[in-house]
Amino acid sequence: MVFHYGREADMVLVxxxxxxxxxxxxxxxxxxxHVKNSLRGGxxxxxxxxxxxxxxxxxxxxxxxxxDTLAVQRGRTYYVNNSLRGGDADTVxxxxxxxDEVYVGDWNGDGTDTLGVRRPVGEAPASAGGKSIGSIAKAS
Known part of the structure; x- marks a missing residue:
């Protein structure tokens, strides 16, 4: 399948x-x-x-x-949106x-994606208090 979507300088997300x-x-x-729900141009x-x-x-x-929806990372802070819309984050x-290298996955098989990090060798791990994105209170 071949099709054209977006511009050459755009960042592609899946x-x-x-x-x-x-x-x-x-x-x-x-x-x-610019979100497309089919594999075609337009x-x-x-x-x-x-x-x-x-x-x-x-x-x-x-x-x-x-x-799937988006989260944006700014430094060590993640702004998670559970809808494809602008505005305030649902979770911060x-x-x-x-x-740290940041990864997204369903690490425990519960159907919800959370963050994981890989730290360069020699650094002690940091804790997020044992909370996943799905369990953090909604930001006001």
Whole structure:
């Protein structure tokens, strides 16, 4: 399958945005996301602005509802959104240390993605208080 979607300089993200069991693409242009729910070119199904242009974007099913959404990382702070929309984060979490490699996965098989970090050799592990993104209270 070959198709064109987005612009050459866009950052490509992959996720099951509509919860139908199939991953598709979204592209990020600065802090604006263009989400496509099918593997074809054309207009985005959803467009929204979230976070800042310099943030790192992570994708995952943060609330276990079967559809992927975005979290943005700014330093050690993660801003998790459980919907494909702009505005305030549903959850704000500080985790790990600067310089950690960050990974997203369903580490315990409960259907909800959480963060994991890999720290360079020789550094002691940091704790997030044993909390996952799904168990952190909603930010106000």
């Amino acid at each position: 996720g099951d945005w509509d919860g139908n069991g199939t991953d598709t693409f979204a592209v990020r242009r600065a802090a604006t996301y 207009d985005a199904d959803t467009v929204f602005t979230y976070g800042r242009a310099g943030d790192v974007t992570l994708t995952g099913d943060w609330d276990g509802n079967g559809s 979490l500080t985790f790990g240390r600067l310089g």
